[in-house]
Amino acid sequence: MIKKDMDWKNIGFQYRKTNGYVYAKCINGKWGEVQFSTDEYFPIHIAANVLHYGQACFEGMKAFTTKDGKAAIFRPNMSAKRMNRSAQRAVMEKVPEELFLKAVKEVVKKNIDYLPPYGTGSSMYIRPTLIGSGPTIGVTPSEEYTFFVLVTPVGPYYKEGFKPVQSIVIDEYDRAAPLGTGDTKLAGNYAAGILPAKKAKSLGYPIVLYLDSKEKKYVDEFGTSNFIGITKDGKFKTPKSPSILPSITNDSLQIIAKDIGIEVVKEQIAIDDLNQFAEVGACGTAAVITPIYSVKHNDKTYTFGEKEVAGETLTKLYNILEGIRYGEIEDKYNWLEFVV
Ligand SMILES: Cc1ncc(COP(=O)(O)O)c(C=O)c1O
Structure with a gap:
C-alpha cells in the first residue's frame, strides 16, 4: 500500500483533510446505505435539532498498522454499544451495530493511504458522530438522523516521552x-x-x-x-x-x-x-x-x-x-x- 508522503512522526493531534468520510441517514426509523463523500461540508437544515437542542453524540477510537502490516481497529464493537447508550439518553435513533462496524471499516479502507505506517508511533483517529438532522422547532426528538464517520491521522501522544x-x-x-x-x-x-x-x-x-x-x-x-x-x-x-x-x-x-x-x-x-x-x-x-x-x-x-x-x-x-x-x-x- 502506497502511503501519503507525510512526516508521520510529526503530524501532531489535529484535524487533517483525508480522502473523505462515510455517512448514512435514518429517516422515520429506517436506515439507508453507508455512502462515501469526498466533500468536507454537507448542507444541513437551519432548524435541525442538533443546531438548537443539541441532539448529538460521538465516539473516539483508533486504527493502527500492526507489526505485520495489517490495519486494525481497537475494540470498535465497544464504541458501537456506547454510542447507542448515548443515543438512547437523547432519544436519538440507535445505529445498528453492523452498520456502525461497516461504516468504520469502510472509512478506514477508503483512507488507507492516510493510516500511519507501523513504527512511527502514529495512528488514525476515528470519529463516529450521530446527529438529529431533521427540523424541530419545539423541543422534540428529530425524525431524521445522520450518522457519519470521519478519520484523521494523528501523531504519537508522547513524542518527548511518557511524562507526568x-x-x-x-x-x-x-x-x-x-x-x-x-x-x-x-x-x-x-x-x-x-x-x-x-x-x-x-x-x-x-x-x-x-x-x-x-x-x-x-x-x-x-x-x-x-x-x-x-x-x-x-x-x-x-x-x-x-x-x-x-x-x-x-x-x-x-x-x-x-x-x-x-x-x-x-x-x-x-x-x-x-x-x-x-x-x-x-x-x-x-x-x-x-x-x-x-x-x-x-x-x-x-x-x-x-x-x-x-x-x-x-x-x-x-x-x-x-x-x-x-x-x-x-x-x-x-x-x-x-x-x-
Ligand atoms: C469524559 C471522558 N471520559 C473518559 C474518556 C476515555 O474513554 P475511552 O477510553 O473510551 O477513550 C473520554 C474519551 O473518550 C472522555 O471524553
Missing part, C-alpha cells in the same frame, strides 16, 4: 450531575467543559479533575479521561460513580491488570484520600495513560511518585496495551478488528 503532568480540581464548575448525562458521550457535556479546561490551562494545569457534583467529595473523572490509580499496596483503583463515562481504555487496562495479578477495585474515592495512591493516571483513547504527578485541590496539593518519570505499574500496563494495539503482543482478548 499536573492536574487541578476546578471547584466552581461541575462536569455532570448524578442523574444527568455524564455517563454518555453527548456533545453537550464537552461544551460545558471548555471553560473549566481553559481556566485550568491558564493556571498552568493541562488537565482538570472533576469531583462528584452532589457532595463535592469524591473523585469523578478528568475532563476527557477516567481516573485510575495504583495504591501504595499495589491495587488498581478507579472510581465508582453514576456520572462518569465508561472508558474503553479503562476497561482494557482493568482486564490486563487482573491478568498480570493486580487486584482491581472500583469504589468511591474521596478527594481527601488521594494519599493512598503511589501512581495516578488519566486514561483514554488519545493517550492511553497520561501519568499525573499532582492534583491541586484548593490549598492542598497531592503528589504521586516522581515528577519526571511515570510510575512502574502504570508504565507496564501502558506498554502491554500499546503492544496489543500495534500487534507486538498477542491479542488474546480479540480486541483488534482487522480491516484489510
Whole structure:
C-alpha cells in the first residue's frame, strides 16, 4: 500500500483533510446505505435539532498498522454499544451495530493511504458522530438522523516521552450531575467543559479533575479521561460513580491488570484520600495513560511518585496495551478488528 508522503512522526493531534468520510441517514426509523463523500461540508437544515437542542453524540477510537502490516481497529464493537447508550439518553435513533462496524471499516479502507505506517508511533483517529438532522422547532426528538464517520491521522501522544503532568480540581464548575448525562458521550457535556479546561490551562494545569457534583467529595473523572490509580499496596483503583463515562481504555487496562495479578477495585474515592495512591493516571483513547504527578485541590496539593518519570505499574500496563494495539503482543482478548 502506497502511503501519503507525510512526516508521520510529526503530524501532531489535529484535524487533517483525508480522502473523505462515510455517512448514512435514518429517516422515520429506517436506515439507508453507508455512502462515501469526498466533500468536507454537507448542507444541513437551519432548524435541525442538533443546531438548537443539541441532539448529538460521538465516539473516539483508533486504527493502527500492526507489526505485520495489517490495519486494525481497537475494540470498535465497544464504541458501537456506547454510542447507542448515548443515543438512547437523547432519544436519538440507535445505529445498528453492523452498520456502525461497516461504516468504520469502510472509512478506514477508503483512507488507507492516510493510516500511519507501523513504527512511527502514529495512528488514525476515528470519529463516529450521530446527529438529529431533521427540523424541530419545539423541543422534540428529530425524525431524521445522520450518522457519519470521519478519520484523521494523528501523531504519537508522547513524542518527548511518557511524562507526568499536573492536574487541578476546578471547584466552581461541575462536569455532570448524578442523574444527568455524564455517563454518555453527548456533545453537550464537552461544551460545558471548555471553560473549566481553559481556566485550568491558564493556571498552568493541562488537565482538570472533576469531583462528584452532589457532595463535592469524591473523585469523578478528568475532563476527557477516567481516573485510575495504583495504591501504595499495589491495587488498581478507579472510581465508582453514576456520572462518569465508561472508558474503553479503562476497561482494557482493568482486564490486563487482573491478568498480570493486580487486584482491581472500583469504589468511591474521596478527594481527601488521594494519599493512598503511589501512581495516578488519566486514561483514554488519545493517550492511553497520561501519568499525573499532582492534583491541586484548593490549598492542598497531592503528589504521586516522581515528577519526571511515570510510575512502574502504570508504565507496564501502558506498554502491554500499546503492544496489543500495534500487534507486538498477542491479542488474546480479540480486541483488534482487522480491516484489510
Ligand atoms: C469524559 C471522558 N471520559 C473518559 C474518556 C476515555 O474513554 P475511552 O477510553 O473510551 O477513550 C473520554 C474519551 O473518550 C472522555 O471524553
